[in-house]
Amino acid sequence: MSLSNSSARYGSLAKLFHWLTALGIFIMIPLGITANNAPSGNEAELAWKVQLFSAHKTLGIAVLVLAVIRIAWMLTQPKPAPLHPERKLETLAAETVHILLYGSLILVPISGWIEHAATTGFAPILWPLGQSLPFVPQSPALAETMAGAHIVLERVLVISLFLHIAGALKHAFVDRDQTLARMLPGQADIPETEVTKHANLPIVLALVAWVAAFGVAVNLGVFDHGPAQSAELEQVDTDWQVQTGELGLTIQQFGKPVTGAFETWTAAITYDETLPDGKIGTVEVTVSIGSVSIGSVTSQALGADYFDNAQFPTATFTADILRTEGAHRADGTLNLRGASLPLSFPFDLKLDGDSATMTASFALNRQDFGIGANMQDEGQLANTVDVNVALTATR
Known part of the structure; x- marks a missing residue:
């Protein structure tokens, strides 16, 4: 059998690419569905879910590479003529579906890969390379958008x-012709005819189908990722108004750092640098737990086993600001997930007239607050959570 196509039949390479791709698809799609629906309530379940997602992502990249090779080979080959050229509408529909399939085999893995590269944590790709991509920033918004695109494109792939x-x-x-036979092993008994060309109209129709799919998805709210779970915080009376600030956190999941931040929080600050050493101010910080963004584990972090945002939508830290020989410390209480525990940490403070810059770093033990209490294996999820605070405020 020839490696190349002819006007009547597909060559052995085209057949090999076709059936390898089909095998990859029929493994990858159920694997993704199983991984997405797999529970993660304890260490064993989470470890299995991670393995499923890692296998799904890794196989997805393999299918992407295979699809690129397959399409490159297809473009160099003659296109076997349709067995029923008089059925123009049927031929057009078949070619359009082929284009949708070829395009989906590229777009579905790429959208998932960009989502993976734009976020952190959970289920690494098992290839030596590929955890990050050039020109793809770490961006929760981009990751959410690509997650929506991945869903839409996967649906187009399944329908196609x-x-x-x-x-x-x-x-x-029904037709009892040789259309399927010429993609099966062996030689289909089909006479050679004039070679046909790759048409442009099916490409246009496929583009219209993708645009329509995304239009439907937008109307259904697939790309809506508003802060519906985030508690709205009231404005606070404060002597110092925060102008810019970041409340970040870093966890270790499966031995790798996963960084995140709370987007919504308020700070009521009193501070008088003219007072003698001792208590020279107070601070009360209120954090909207639902505003957290922590890579691909955000939804999991907000669940009942972790922050339990539904029951505990806010956290508060109330403290005295102490100064001793020029060194500053916040000494107070952190109320998080229903637990109130003392928290004290030093911080750096720089004053420039009526402007102040503050930075601090400290560590919390998630187990002290019942966060992920069923996750005891620190190899999967470390107990220590590093918190970083940085803000500028004006008097």
Whole structure:
């Protein structure tokens, strides 16, 4: 059998690429569905869920590479002529579905890969490279957008695959022709005809189908990622108004750092640098727990086993500001997830007239607040959570 296509049949390389791709798809899609639905309530379940997602992502990249090779080979080959050229509408539909399949085999893995690269944590790709991508920033917003695109494109892939299989079965059992046979091993008994060209209209129709799919997805709210879970905080009376600030956290998941931040929080600050050493001010910080963004584990972090945002939508830190020989310390109480525990940490403070810059770093033990209490294996999720605070405020 020839490696190359002819006007009547596909060559052995085209057949090999076709069936390897089909095998990858029929493994990858169920694997992704299983991983997405797998529970993660304890260490064993989470470890299994991570393995499933890692396998899904790794296989997805393998299918992407195979699809690129397959399309490159296809573009160099003659296109076997349709067995029923008089059925123009049917031929057009078949070619459009083929384009949707080829495009989806590229777009579905790429969208998932960009989502993976734009966020941190949870289920690494098992290839030596690929955890990050050039020109793809660490961006929760980008990751959420690509997650939505991945869902839409995966649906297009599934529908196209269904139509492709239905067409093949129609040719085999209704038309009883050799359309399916010429993609099977062996030589289909089909006479050579004039070579056909790759048409442009199916490409246009496929583009229209993708645009329509995204239009439907937008109307259904697939790309809506508003702060629906985030508690709204009231404005506070404060002597010092925070102008810019960051309340970040870093956890260690499966031995790798995962960084995040709380987007919504308020700070009521009193501070008088003219007072003698001792208590020279107070601070009360209120944090909207639902505003946390921590890579691909954000939804998990907000669940009942962790922050339990539904029951405990805010956290508060109330403290005295102490100064001893020029060194500053916040000494107070952190109320988080229903637990109130003392918290004291030093911080750096720089004053420039009526402007102040403050930075601090400290560590918390998540187990002290019942966060992830069923996750005892620190190899999976470390107990220590590093917190970083930076803000500028004006008097």
